[in-house]
Amino acid sequence: MPCRSFIVLLLFLRSSSPLTFLLNKPHNTLCSHSDPTSSVPTVYSLLPASPKKWHTVGRLDKKTTGALLCTTDTKLVEYGTSGSVEKRYRAVCMGRLSEEQVCSLREGIDLKGGLGFSDACEVDVLDIGKRNTVLEICLRQGKNRQIRRMLHEVGSGVIDLERVKIGGLVLGDLERGEFREVNEEELKETIGYG
Structure with missing residues (x-):
């Protein structure tokens, strides 16, 4: 992984x-810019400073780990959360x-709490x-705590949940808390964006 000061310089030169970065989200981090009720760190604290605001393409709850796209491109956020991109998870139930x-x-579950049904998957x-x-x-889909709710409705629960793939993007050798840049060509090839 490149050193942090080099990445910060790169960001300012390319402002x-x-x-877009692919982050291997660690356990016990939030996908929000701040939460005054919590001392839990956010995923943004793992990223370098940027002249533009960082956004996540979808969210993972505090306990879920794995592949998370972080970007300064709001159109990518819209595309990635529109249902256009498959996301794969490994769940220990x-x-x-x-x-x-x-x-x-597989057939779809009533998620209760006003969230409607999960699509067939x-x-x-x-x-x-x-x-x-x-x-x-x-x-x-990307409904709130969807996999956890689906498993609850069939009488199970989650021991461990990790997003292992977004479209064709995989974590590879990224350790938890590490990230790498994803360029326009790779976004086009792996998730059809661009």
């Missing part, structure tokens, strides 16, 4: 162009999920252990 529970997740069972099940879930 007229939008910037409580208990051994039955085929019926997995089918319910791709759900693959990666592993069934004695006490938990590991799923890969692919969504285009």
